[in-house]
Amino acid sequence: MEYRIENNAGELLVNFTGDITFTQNMTFRNMLKDVAGQSAKVCVFDLSNVEMVDSAGLGMFLIAKEQADTAGWKLQLAGAKGHVASMLKLTKLSDIIESAS
Amino acid sequence: MDSGNSLTKDNLHKAILGANILVVDDMQLMRKMIGMCLERAGYTNLSYAEDGDDALRIIEEDMPDLVILDLNMPRMSGYEVCKALRASPKTESLPILVQSASETAEERVEVFAAGATDFVSKPINQPELMARVQMHLENRFMIRNLSDFHGHMQRELSMAKEMQHALLPEQSLISKIEQDAGVVIEAEYQASFELGGDLWGMWPVDEQSTGLFVLDISGHGVGASLNTFRVQATMGRYKHLYHDPAAFLKSLNDDLVESFPLGQFGTMFYAVINFETGDVTYAGAGAPRPFIIGDDNIRTLDSSGTPIGIIASATYENLTDQLHKGESLFCYSDVLVETPFSGGDMLGEDGLRDLVMEHRKNGEASSLVSNILTTFFAEIQTSLPDDLTAVAFHRIKAKELEA
Numbered sequence: 001m002e003y004r005i006e007n008n009a010g011e012l013l014v015n016f017t018g019d020i021t022f023t024q025n026m027t028f029r030n031m032l033k034d035v036a037g038q039s040a041k042v043c044v045f046d047l048s049n050v051e052m053v054d055s056a057g058l059g060m061f062l063i064a065k066e067q068a069d070t071a072g073w074k075l076q077l078a079g080a081k082g083h084v085a086s087m088l089k090l091t092k093l094s095d096i097i098e099s100a101s
Numbered sequence: 102m103d104s105g106n107s108l109t110k111d112n113l114h115k116a117i118l119g120a121n122i123l124v125v126d127d128m129q130l131m132r133k134m135i136g137m138c139l140e141r142a143g144y145t146n147l148s149y150a151e152d153g154d155d156a157l158r159i160i161e162e163d164m165p166d167l168v169i170l171d172l173n174m175p176r177m178s179g180y181e182v183c184k185a186l187r188a189s190p191k192t193e194s195l196p197i198l199v200q201s202a203s204e205t206a207e208e209r210v211e212v213f214a215a216g217a218t219d220f221v222s223k224p225i226n227q228p229e230l231m232a233r234v235q236m237h238l239e240n241r242f243m244i245r246n247l248s249d250f251h252g253h254m255q256r257e258l259s260m261a262k263e264m265q266h267a268l269l270p271e272q273s274l275i276s277k278i279e280q281d282a283g284v285v286i287e288a289e290y291q292a293s294f295e296l297g298g299d300l301w302g303m304w305p306v307d308e309q310s311t312g313l314f315v316l317d318i319s320g321h322g323v324g325a326s327l328n329t330f331r332v333q334a335t336m337g338r339y340k341h342l343y344h345d346p347a348a349f350l351k352s353l354n355d356d357l358v359e360s361f362p363l364g365q366f367g368t369m370f371y372a373v374i375n376f377e378t379g380d381v382t383y384a385g386a387g388a389p390r391p392f393i394i395g396d397d398n399i400r401t402l403d404s405s406g407t408p409i410g411i412i413a414s415a416t417y418e419n420l421t422d423q424l425h426k427g428e429s430l431f432c433y434s435d436v437l438v439e440t441p442f443s444g445g446d447m448l449g450e451d452g453l454r455d456l457v458m459e460h461r462k463n464g465e466a467s468s469l470v471s472n473i474l475t476t477f478f479a480e481i482q483t484s485l486p487d488d489l490t491a492v493a494f495h496r497i498k499a500k501e502l503e504a
Contacts, residue, residue: 022320022487052447054439054487055319055408059364062411066363083439083449091368091387092407092415 001050003031005038012043016050020057028060032067041073044100048079053087065097076100117238120166121146125156125182126200127174135169135225142231153177157185160192167237169230172201172212180215187216194244196237200225258295265292265326268333270302278303278311282376285495287470290488297488298325299434300333304343306373312343313494314371315388315432319408321488324365332357332367332409346371346384347417354386354409354417361410368408370432374494379424384417390450391432393424394461394469399454429469429495431457436487437473442480467495 001024006013012035020028035043045064047053053061061077068075078100080088088094122144126132132149139147148165150156152174160168168186172179179199186192199212202223212220218237221230275286290299298318306312316332318325335356342349349371357367370391372383381393385404393400402422407415424430438448448456453473460472470493 052439055317055366055368055435056321058408059319059366062366063364083447086450090390090405092405095407096412 001027003027005031005034007038007040010040010042012038012040013046014043015046018050020050020053020060022054022056025056025060028057028064032064035064036067036071039073042076043068043073044076044078046079047077047084048081050080050084052083058087058091058093061093061097074098113239113242116242117166117235118143119146120144120238120242121148121163122234122238123148123150123156123159123165123168125150125153125168125174125179126171127152128171131171135230138225138227138230139234142234144234153179153182153185156182160186160195164191165195166241167196167198167234169198169200169234170217172199172203180211183212183215183217196241198230198233198237200230261323261326262292262295265296265329266290268300268302268329274303278305281305282311282374282494283497284376285467285497287468287491287493287495289470289474289491291485292321292326292488293436293485294322296323296326297321298329299488299490300329301432301490301492302333302336306343309377310344310373310375312346312371312373313430313432313492314369315391315434315490315492316367316369316409317388317434317488317490318367319365325488328361328365328367328410331360344373345419346373346382347419350384350386350406350409350417351415354407354415355413357410358413358415366408366410368435370402370404372402372430374424374430376496379426379496381422381424381430382419383422384419386415386417389433389435389438391430392454392457393422394429394431394457394466395425396427396461399458401450401454424494424496426496427466427498429461429466429493431469431493432491434488434490436485436489437477437491440477440481440483440486443482448477467497469493469495 001016001018001020004015065075076098122139124132124135136147148159150159154177170179170182183197186195196218198219198221199217200221200223204222209220219233221233269290279286298321300316301314303311303313318328335353339349339352342352350369368387370385370388372381374381383402386406387408388404390404391402403420406417438450438453441447456473456476460469464472470491474491
């Protein structure tokens with residue numbers, strides 16, 4: 001998994017590429033630190049280049065969501081497709097974490 | 102040295118000062134000189150040998166931590182001592198610091214080929230000798246500490262693994278349910294590491310029905326496995342809800358949501374199967390969608406739902422289906438569909454459905470799981486990346502049952 005953060009006038013867009021799985025735990029936490037450091041109001045995770053997410057990856061989204069709620073920014077998911085989309089649906093995480101419109 | 106203690110620089114230094122060092126030299130003056138040098142540096146546990154034979158005898162009686170060995174000695178030379186020590190499993194990794202007066206490149210090669218760990222030349226430069234002694238003793242103590250720790254962890258993990266396997270249904274329960282319900286049960290459980298975050302289980306609900314669950318804790322390894330114990334213990338508190346999958350999952354979630362760490366959760370599927378009528382009532386908490394497999398069709402059960410342990414407000418819904426005679430109910434953990442095959446692509450749910458259909462058509466219906474797993478393990482490139490559970494209830498046709 002790799003990520004790139006764009007800051008568009010206070011709105012963050014995190015572009016992920018590659019798989020988001022158990023082994024990316026540290027990278028994901030570093031990403032969250034980067035995001036927290038930018039004190040934005042909204043942060044969108046763009047998942048359109050992510051092929052798969054496992055249960056640990058979903059757990060990381062939940063950690064991000066918790067961090068967003070605590071720090072007062074809004075987390076949104078965008079672009080989920082294929083396996084990622086079906087995982088979000090299967091676990092109803094799409095009810096817990098908002099989708100970007 | 103205590104295997105449970107981690108080595109700090111300070112206690113490592115203390116430990117090596119108590120190390121048993123054997124000085125082997127045929128010249129008394131040399132023995133005395135090296136010994137004094139070691140004593141001055143604080144080493145307290147020294148022994149001496151006059152020649153090779155003497156050295157091997159002393160080593161046999163009381164294993165040193167380091168040998169400082171002269172090369173040119175009567176009877177048995179330093180080379181022979183090296184070779185003899187390396188030939189024995191007990192002393193194959195004993196550090197041997199060779200000291201010699203001759204200084205040719207060939208000799209150094211020969212010394213190392215004979216098994217010496219390191220080399221100092223005579224006349225001995227005392228600070229150099231002390232630095233080398235210290236380095237080899239530190240290495241030895243650190244390696245010993247690590248391998249003690251490794252052995253200790255290995256034993257702990259094996260014990261924990263046995264405990265975790267004891268959570269799975271016993272063969273006697275499986276056989277009883279097979280007999281009472283007229284089913285063949287296939288179940289495979291493998292942790293990717295010693296301990297895993299998967300669990301499955303079953304229990305009689307009433308005279309006609311059996312409850313079956315599969316659970317997959319997010320992540321794997323020790324942390325995930327501890328959560329399987331937590332969930333297992335909690336499930337026992339809701340026996341009165343075994344007949345009602347949605348209520349059972351809701352109670353389990355309500356109970357566990359506070360104690361599950363952030364970012365960890367369990368995906369689950371729980372079904373109650375009535376083997377008289379074939380009625381299946383089930384509820385899902387985000388587990389991979391189980392299949393009901395017939396001769397020419399596969400139905401997918403909707404196991405979507407909020408995994409256990411995330412939010413207190415999660416609710417679950419009972420859904421129904423039928424497990425007809427001759428059909429199989431197949432539940433599996435996500436590793437089966439998420440592990441890349443040799444072609445680079447993961448199977449996915451569609452791929453698994455195709456594979457299941459292929460094996461159903463070409464193989465024995467009641468060995469479906471083992472046939473699928475044979476293909477799976479032949480295809481995956483790596484070792485198992487996550488814990489694997491695959492369970493099937495094969496409902497036998499009446500005529501097969503009689504036969």
